[in-house]
Amino acid sequence: MSFSQMSIRQLQQALRDGKTSSVELTRACLARIAATDERINAFVTVCAETALAAAAEADRKIAAGAVGPLTGIPIAVKDIFNTAGVRTSCGSRILENYIAPYDATAFAKLQEQGAILLGKLNMDEFAMGSSNENSAQGPVRNPWDLERVPGGSSGGSAAALAAGQAFATLGTDTGGSIRQPASFCGVVGVKPTYGRVSRYGVIAYASSLDQVGPLAQSVEDAALLLGAVAGYDPLDSTSVDCPVPDYLAGIDGGVKGMKIGLPREYFIAGLDPAVKQAVEAAIEVYRGLGAEIVEVSLPHTDYAVACYYLIATAEASSNLARYDGVRYGVRQQGEGGLSGMYEKTRAAGFGDEVKRRIMLGTYALSSGYYDAYYLKAQKVRTLIRADFLKAFKEVDLLLTPVAPTAAFKLGEKTDDPLQMYLSDIFTIPVNLAGTCALSLPCGMDGQLPIGLQLIGQPFDEARILQAAKAYEAETDWHKQRAPLD
């Protein structure tokens, strides 16, 4: 049978009914990876053997009637999640052979609920990038157009789904790293509220912004995955102890009477006409479904990118200090003893973008510059968050484009970091505000998918999922498949 258009709930039913088996699903995914990944490069590690063994075990459990919400479903996770016994290289040379002795909480939760790990997904080194071109394992290509980028940093997580290699994936989003690749690859991606999902065991880029989230082929699958990974974790002090609702329970509730805000600052001159047109069409769909559309303002939007590149890099400069060649990862002996070893190791182990951000962040925290850069950026961050909270007093959710353009070409922006940074202009403010958002397909620019962003109030993921589901039910964009074959 063909699984490519089936939701996880349908697959679950088919498994329970004996119409398929986890081994069959896993084999299908592995075959798809074998057939397509030479072109896509979404996977950096494929665990065929352990996946098939786990699938066989899942089939025994299904036969015995012991079934969790994800039992037997093949998934894959970004290579930023620690997976005990399976290499976790985080897109970096410095960790190229690193095998963690423990599991990230979010991954452990998926496994406890029966998901089958197919492998680890390519990404920008240490999640720093918007095109997945900053990976030590080479760039990922967009399944819709192999000359184009899949977005980043969770490029592998989005491309694997678009290529039909897995039924769901996990990514992380620090400034748009789930939503922008989801948009570029025509899949659904959720960036939950900061604190909603545990960061324990997820290699840190910028700790106050990083958040784990699911990517999936449909809103419903994304909701299912989010429910599986969300919740308080005593091992992460920043995870929040508030109940996790059943995201599927009210997902079909529609948008009638919902008040949707359009932030004026997001519909700007630089917006690609195709994107603008698709988003405007989506607004009309919502109006037609009974939502009330109003214009709102997020006045500090212009400062978001600058603010982000100070805070994120400052935190990164400290988070990445542990890669010093002393305990794990690559070590290169240099001249001059200890400091020589540090310099050589880090010079050889990190790529250019990571070095650029470490230098930026080190500078922003330096004595004499701290107040002007880091502290000022924190103040701006407070204002940006206040913008959102104020807007949410008037509306239930916000609707914006995910990115100013559809997927760009490989190499198009690699020589111009600033242009690259601007591709996250609509996603970054959400991370700074610490609230939740998702990306879902809303149109095509020729052969390339366009994404729609719905931004929700803190811990109100249920409402944006409900609104996304209403749109999805009304349109066919999510059913389009990349022309890979």
Added chain:
Amino acid sequence: MHSRYEVVIGLEVHVQLTTKTKIFCGCSKDFGQEPNSQTCPVCLGLPGALPVLNKQVVEYAIKTGLATNHQIAPHSIFARKNYFYPDLPKGYQISQFELPICEHGWLNIETEAGGKKRIGITRIHMEEDAGKLTHGGASGSLVDLNRACTPLLEVVSEPDMRSADEAIAYLKQLHQIVMYLGVCDGNLEEGSFRCDANVSIRPKGQKELGTRAELKNLNSFRFIKQAIEYEVERQADLLDEGGKVVQETRLFDADTGMSRSMRSKEEAHDYRYFPDPDLVPLVVDEAWIERVRAELPELPEVKRQRYVEQLGLPEYDAGVLAAERAVAEYFEALVALHGQPKICSNWVMGEVLRALKESDGTIADCPLSPELLAGLLGRIADNTISNKIAKTVFEEIWRSGKSADQVIEEQGLKQVTDTGAIEAILDEIIAANLDQFAELKGGKDKLTGFFVGQVMKLSKGKANPGMVNQLIQKKISE
């Protein structure tokens, strides 16, 4: 000493806490274990691991803060102190920078002149320790991270001390308090109580502080004193020769009694402190503070005063007994059973502490419980045994753990208070020493001692010396 100059000293003390587990993970902080055996992803600084604050550490910090008259911050934050070193697995130390948990404290010290002086304490903050490096082995330098992430309090004083002696008085006072609170084992040699000293001098009368040097590696009170005195001399010599003191960190060498420059101000790190985004701000409410305050033990200074004022002990006794919490508790338990504080004090300070010193033990090792000792003192009080015999009985109880009554019974040490029996012995002795007795009768009082001694000897110490004396007087006047 160069009397032209005034010495200014500020101290930074690192107090290692006696919590069961580390500050940001659940690893045991047992020492002396196999290297790197007391570790987990968090204290190894593995990618993706996150710190979780140990509540006990906060409790100990509040305790120490209250005992040293600090204000406890309702809201404090942890910060990262960034620097590279192989014993620092994350490349930063989690500490507190702005908004520490305790601020504006002070302690009173006794000055040489006998007065009291208040030493300000700027702040106390919580932080994690680093690991340990072993250099020079066949396999190069080795890293042991068992100590990484163990909890420390850093206690930073104001530059209020004006001599090495004042510095030592302050340190001893602080040391006593943290031991009393039970938050630190107080072992200087093993680094449980570490001190860095900031020392500067200035011409007397000058208001601005001189340039300071920071002294490190001071692991006994004696070395601290030596190091400070050496540093004062060094700086005074420099200034006398028209030179300048440079701001630097200096390492003290106990073997030579001298220090050498470790790094200058220019080489000092820029630690790039910033709030640790992995930890949420620490909120301590009034109720928590009050709960900790209610659990505070009576502190040594208050205890000393009470011993003098309420128990009527001499200052010296009060100081010795109150110095260590366990000794004070032993003493108080004994007084509760026996009364007579001065007698109790004599026995605790005399016999108990002496015997412990000889056996190299602490009060916790004392085989004589306050109950056993009170039993012994009771037998002295009711004249069953003399003070002298009591010391023999004490040794036997120490050895066997038996009660005083048992030992007295078994060894037949009961004091003879039967007048007839003592008189019979005395008569026997007088008969054998008629000449001496005649001299005594003739007024040579010194000989009383001889006769008492003989009676005691013949009675194997059991005769009541008071009664012997009385009987001798009776015989003289007969």
